[in-house]
Amino acid sequence: MTIATGAIWARPTWGTFWTWDPRLTTIAIMWLTYAAYLFLRSAVEDPGQRKRFASIYGILAFSSVILTVVIIRLRPDVIHPVVAGPSVTSDSAVGDFNLTPRIAQTVLFNMVAYVLLAVALLWERMRLEARLERLQARKSELLSQL
Known part of the structure:
Protein backbone atom coordinates (compact mmCIF):
# COMPACT_ATOMS: atom_id res chain seq x y z
CA MET A 1 0.00 0.00 0.00
CA ASN A 98 12.69 15.19 17.83
CA LEU A 99 8.91 15.16 17.58
CA THR A 100 6.72 18.11 18.32
CA PRO A 101 4.38 17.45 21.26
CA ARG A 102 1.37 17.29 18.93
CA ILE A 103 2.99 14.68 16.66
CA ALA A 104 4.28 12.69 19.66
CA GLN A 105 0.74 12.64 21.05
CA THR A 106 -0.62 11.42 17.71
CA VAL A 107 2.01 8.69 17.42
CA LEU A 108 1.37 7.54 20.99
CA PHE A 109 -2.40 7.50 20.43
CA ASN A 110 -2.00 5.39 17.28
CA MET A 111 0.38 3.00 18.99
CA VAL A 112 -2.07 2.45 21.83
CA ALA A 113 -4.96 2.04 19.38
CA TYR A 114 -3.11 -0.60 17.36
CA VAL A 115 -2.02 -2.48 20.48
CA LEU A 116 -5.63 -2.53 21.68
CA LEU A 117 -6.77 -3.71 18.25
CA ALA A 118 -4.18 -6.51 18.30
CA VAL A 119 -5.25 -7.57 21.79
CA ALA A 120 -8.93 -7.55 20.76
CA LEU A 121 -8.19 -9.65 17.66
CA LEU A 122 -6.11 -12.08 19.70
CA TRP A 123 -8.86 -12.35 22.31
CA GLU A 124 -11.45 -13.04 19.59
CA ARG A 125 -9.19 -15.65 18.01
CA MET A 126 -8.76 -17.42 21.37
CA ARG A 127 -12.52 -17.29 21.98
CA LEU A 128 -13.26 -18.81 18.57
CA GLU A 129 -10.63 -21.50 19.10
CA ALA A 130 -12.20 -22.44 22.47
CA ARG A 131 -15.64 -22.64 20.84
CA LEU A 132 -14.24 -24.82 18.07
CA GLU A 133 -12.69 -27.18 20.63
CA ARG A 134 -16.02 -27.42 22.51
CA LEU A 135 -17.81 -28.11 19.24
CA GLN A 136 -15.33 -30.84 18.32
CA ALA A 137 -15.76 -32.40 21.78
CA ARG A 138 -19.56 -32.39 21.47
CA LYS A 139 -19.33 -33.82 17.97
CA SER A 140 -17.08 -36.63 19.19
CA GLU A 141 -19.43 -37.27 22.11
CA LEU A 142 -22.46 -37.49 19.85
CA LEU A 143 -20.69 -39.75 17.38
CA SER A 144 -19.56 -42.07 20.16
CA GLN A 145 -23.18 -42.50 21.29
CA LEU A 146 -24.20 -43.82 17.88
Missing part, protein backbone atom coordinates in the same frame (compact mmCIF):
# COMPACT_ATOMS: atom_id res chain seq x y z
CA THR A 2 2.85 2.36 0.83
CA ILE A 3 4.49 1.74 -2.53
CA ALA A 4 1.23 2.40 -4.40
CA THR A 5 0.32 5.56 -2.50
CA GLY A 6 3.93 6.73 -2.66
CA ALA A 7 3.89 6.36 -6.44
CA ILE A 8 0.67 8.38 -6.65
CA TRP A 9 2.27 11.10 -4.51
CA ALA A 10 5.60 10.99 -6.39
CA ARG A 11 4.09 11.62 -9.83
CA PRO A 12 3.09 15.26 -9.25
CA THR A 13 5.97 15.89 -6.83
CA TRP A 14 8.93 14.44 -8.76
CA GLY A 15 7.36 14.04 -12.21
CA THR A 16 7.65 10.23 -12.18
CA PHE A 17 5.98 7.34 -10.42
CA TRP A 18 9.24 5.55 -9.59
CA THR A 19 12.72 7.01 -9.02
CA TRP A 20 14.76 3.81 -8.44
CA ASP A 21 15.88 5.23 -5.12
CA PRO A 22 17.74 2.55 -3.10
CA ARG A 23 15.15 2.69 -0.32
CA LEU A 24 12.23 2.36 -2.74
CA THR A 25 13.90 -0.51 -4.55
CA THR A 26 14.81 -2.46 -1.41
CA ILE A 27 11.31 -1.99 0.01
CA ALA A 28 9.83 -3.28 -3.26
CA ILE A 29 12.17 -6.29 -3.09
CA MET A 30 11.14 -6.86 0.53
CA TRP A 31 7.45 -6.66 -0.42
CA LEU A 32 7.89 -9.16 -3.25
CA THR A 33 9.85 -11.46 -0.94
CA TYR A 34 7.04 -11.57 1.59
CA ALA A 35 4.37 -11.87 -1.11
CA ALA A 36 6.28 -14.96 -2.30
CA TYR A 37 6.16 -16.21 1.31
CA LEU A 38 2.36 -16.09 1.21
CA PHE A 39 2.31 -17.95 -2.10
CA LEU A 40 4.70 -20.57 -0.69
CA ARG A 41 2.40 -21.17 2.29
CA SER A 42 -0.60 -21.67 0.03
CA ALA A 43 1.27 -23.88 -2.46
CA VAL A 44 2.40 -26.64 -0.07
CA GLU A 45 -0.42 -28.96 0.99
CA ASP A 46 1.26 -31.05 3.71
CA PRO A 47 0.98 -29.04 6.98
CA GLY A 48 4.30 -30.27 8.40
CA GLN A 49 6.20 -29.53 5.22
CA ARG A 50 4.42 -26.17 4.88
CA LYS A 51 5.52 -25.13 8.38
CA ARG A 52 9.11 -26.20 7.73
CA PHE A 53 9.38 -24.49 4.33
CA ALA A 54 7.67 -21.33 5.54
CA SER A 55 9.86 -21.03 8.63
CA ILE A 56 13.09 -21.50 6.66
CA TYR A 57 11.94 -19.09 3.95
CA GLY A 58 10.82 -16.56 6.58
CA ILE A 59 14.24 -16.62 8.24
CA LEU A 60 15.98 -16.16 4.88
CA ALA A 61 13.51 -13.46 3.80
CA PHE A 62 14.34 -11.42 6.89
CA SER A 63 17.64 -10.55 5.17
CA SER A 64 15.62 -8.22 2.91
CA VAL A 65 14.51 -6.30 6.02
CA ILE A 66 18.12 -5.92 7.14
CA LEU A 67 19.14 -4.82 3.63
CA THR A 68 16.40 -2.17 3.61
CA VAL A 69 17.50 -0.74 6.96
CA VAL A 70 21.23 -0.80 6.15
CA ILE A 71 21.07 0.53 2.58
CA ILE A 72 19.69 3.93 3.58
CA ARG A 73 22.57 4.45 5.98
CA LEU A 74 25.31 3.41 3.56
CA ARG A 75 24.22 4.97 0.27
CA PRO A 76 24.65 8.75 -0.06
CA ASP A 77 22.17 9.05 -2.94
CA VAL A 78 18.95 8.20 -1.10
CA ILE A 79 16.16 10.75 -1.42
CA HIS A 80 14.56 9.89 1.91
CA PRO A 81 16.27 11.14 5.07
CA VAL A 82 17.37 8.80 7.84
CA VAL A 83 14.99 9.40 10.73
CA ALA A 84 16.05 6.72 13.22
CA GLY A 85 19.68 6.49 14.27
CA PRO A 86 22.84 7.95 12.77
CA SER A 87 23.73 7.84 9.11
CA VAL A 88 27.24 7.04 7.88
CA THR A 89 26.87 9.28 4.85
CA SER A 90 25.15 12.34 6.25
CA ASP A 91 25.53 14.68 9.20
CA SER A 92 22.06 16.03 8.53
CA ALA A 93 20.31 12.80 9.50
CA VAL A 94 17.57 13.46 11.99
CA GLY A 95 18.07 10.28 13.95
CA ASP A 96 16.98 11.53 17.36
CA PHE A 97 13.18 11.51 17.02
Whole structure:
Protein backbone atom coordinates (compact mmCIF):
# COMPACT_ATOMS: atom_id res chain seq x y z
CA MET A 1 0.00 0.00 0.00
CA THR A 2 2.85 2.36 0.83
CA ILE A 3 4.49 1.74 -2.53
CA ALA A 4 1.23 2.40 -4.40
CA THR A 5 0.32 5.56 -2.50
CA GLY A 6 3.93 6.73 -2.66
CA ALA A 7 3.89 6.36 -6.44
CA ILE A 8 0.67 8.38 -6.65
CA TRP A 9 2.27 11.10 -4.51
CA ALA A 10 5.60 10.99 -6.39
CA ARG A 11 4.09 11.62 -9.83
CA PRO A 12 3.09 15.26 -9.25
CA THR A 13 5.97 15.89 -6.83
CA TRP A 14 8.93 14.44 -8.76
CA GLY A 15 7.36 14.04 -12.21
CA THR A 16 7.65 10.23 -12.18
CA PHE A 17 5.98 7.34 -10.42
CA TRP A 18 9.24 5.55 -9.59
CA THR A 19 12.72 7.01 -9.02
CA TRP A 20 14.76 3.81 -8.44
CA ASP A 21 15.88 5.23 -5.12
CA PRO A 22 17.74 2.55 -3.10
CA ARG A 23 15.15 2.69 -0.32
CA LEU A 24 12.23 2.36 -2.74
CA THR A 25 13.90 -0.51 -4.55
CA THR A 26 14.81 -2.46 -1.41
CA ILE A 27 11.31 -1.99 0.01
CA ALA A 28 9.83 -3.28 -3.26
CA ILE A 29 12.17 -6.29 -3.09
CA MET A 30 11.14 -6.86 0.53
CA TRP A 31 7.45 -6.66 -0.42
CA LEU A 32 7.89 -9.16 -3.25
CA THR A 33 9.85 -11.46 -0.94
CA TYR A 34 7.04 -11.57 1.59
CA ALA A 35 4.37 -11.87 -1.11
CA ALA A 36 6.28 -14.96 -2.30
CA TYR A 37 6.16 -16.21 1.31
CA LEU A 38 2.36 -16.09 1.21
CA PHE A 39 2.31 -17.95 -2.10
CA LEU A 40 4.70 -20.57 -0.69
CA ARG A 41 2.40 -21.17 2.29
CA SER A 42 -0.60 -21.67 0.03
CA ALA A 43 1.27 -23.88 -2.46
CA VAL A 44 2.40 -26.64 -0.07
CA GLU A 45 -0.42 -28.96 0.99
CA ASP A 46 1.26 -31.05 3.71
CA PRO A 47 0.98 -29.04 6.98
CA GLY A 48 4.30 -30.27 8.40
CA GLN A 49 6.20 -29.53 5.22
CA ARG A 50 4.42 -26.17 4.88
CA LYS A 51 5.52 -25.13 8.38
CA ARG A 52 9.11 -26.20 7.73
CA PHE A 53 9.38 -24.49 4.33
CA ALA A 54 7.67 -21.33 5.54
CA SER A 55 9.86 -21.03 8.63
CA ILE A 56 13.09 -21.50 6.66
CA TYR A 57 11.94 -19.09 3.95
CA GLY A 58 10.82 -16.56 6.58
CA ILE A 59 14.24 -16.62 8.24
CA LEU A 60 15.98 -16.16 4.88
CA ALA A 61 13.51 -13.46 3.80
CA PHE A 62 14.34 -11.42 6.89
CA SER A 63 17.64 -10.55 5.17
CA SER A 64 15.62 -8.22 2.91
CA VAL A 65 14.51 -6.30 6.02
CA ILE A 66 18.12 -5.92 7.14
CA LEU A 67 19.14 -4.82 3.63
CA THR A 68 16.40 -2.17 3.61
CA VAL A 69 17.50 -0.74 6.96
CA VAL A 70 21.23 -0.80 6.15
CA ILE A 71 21.07 0.53 2.58
CA ILE A 72 19.69 3.93 3.58
CA ARG A 73 22.57 4.45 5.98
CA LEU A 74 25.31 3.41 3.56
CA ARG A 75 24.22 4.97 0.27
CA PRO A 76 24.65 8.75 -0.06
CA ASP A 77 22.17 9.05 -2.94
CA VAL A 78 18.95 8.20 -1.10
CA ILE A 79 16.16 10.75 -1.42
CA HIS A 80 14.56 9.89 1.91
CA PRO A 81 16.27 11.14 5.07
CA VAL A 82 17.37 8.80 7.84
CA VAL A 83 14.99 9.40 10.73
CA ALA A 84 16.05 6.72 13.22
CA GLY A 85 19.68 6.49 14.27
CA PRO A 86 22.84 7.95 12.77
CA SER A 87 23.73 7.84 9.11
CA VAL A 88 27.24 7.04 7.88
CA THR A 89 26.87 9.28 4.85
CA SER A 90 25.15 12.34 6.25
CA ASP A 91 25.53 14.68 9.20
CA SER A 92 22.06 16.03 8.53
CA ALA A 93 20.31 12.80 9.50
CA VAL A 94 17.57 13.46 11.99
CA GLY A 95 18.07 10.28 13.95
CA ASP A 96 16.98 11.53 17.36
CA PHE A 97 13.18 11.51 17.02
CA ASN A 98 12.69 15.19 17.83
CA LEU A 99 8.91 15.16 17.58
CA THR A 100 6.72 18.11 18.32
CA PRO A 101 4.38 17.45 21.26
CA ARG A 102 1.37 17.29 18.93
CA ILE A 103 2.99 14.68 16.66
CA ALA A 104 4.28 12.69 19.66
CA GLN A 105 0.74 12.64 21.05
CA THR A 106 -0.62 11.42 17.71
CA VAL A 107 2.01 8.69 17.42
CA LEU A 108 1.37 7.54 20.99
CA PHE A 109 -2.40 7.50 20.43
CA ASN A 110 -2.00 5.39 17.28
CA MET A 111 0.38 3.00 18.99
CA VAL A 112 -2.07 2.45 21.83
CA ALA A 113 -4.96 2.04 19.38
CA TYR A 114 -3.11 -0.60 17.36
CA VAL A 115 -2.02 -2.48 20.48
CA LEU A 116 -5.63 -2.53 21.68
CA LEU A 117 -6.77 -3.71 18.25
CA ALA A 118 -4.18 -6.51 18.30
CA VAL A 119 -5.25 -7.57 21.79
CA ALA A 120 -8.93 -7.55 20.76
CA LEU A 121 -8.19 -9.65 17.66
CA LEU A 122 -6.11 -12.08 19.70
CA TRP A 123 -8.86 -12.35 22.31
CA GLU A 124 -11.45 -13.04 19.59
CA ARG A 125 -9.19 -15.65 18.01
CA MET A 126 -8.76 -17.42 21.37
CA ARG A 127 -12.52 -17.29 21.98
CA LEU A 128 -13.26 -18.81 18.57
CA GLU A 129 -10.63 -21.50 19.10
CA ALA A 130 -12.20 -22.44 22.47
CA ARG A 131 -15.64 -22.64 20.84
CA LEU A 132 -14.24 -24.82 18.07
CA GLU A 133 -12.69 -27.18 20.63
CA ARG A 134 -16.02 -27.42 22.51
CA LEU A 135 -17.81 -28.11 19.24
CA GLN A 136 -15.33 -30.84 18.32
CA ALA A 137 -15.76 -32.40 21.78
CA ARG A 138 -19.56 -32.39 21.47
CA LYS A 139 -19.33 -33.82 17.97
CA SER A 140 -17.08 -36.63 19.19
CA GLU A 141 -19.43 -37.27 22.11
CA LEU A 142 -22.46 -37.49 19.85
CA LEU A 143 -20.69 -39.75 17.38
CA SER A 144 -19.56 -42.07 20.16
CA GLN A 145 -23.18 -42.50 21.29
CA LEU A 146 -24.20 -43.82 17.88
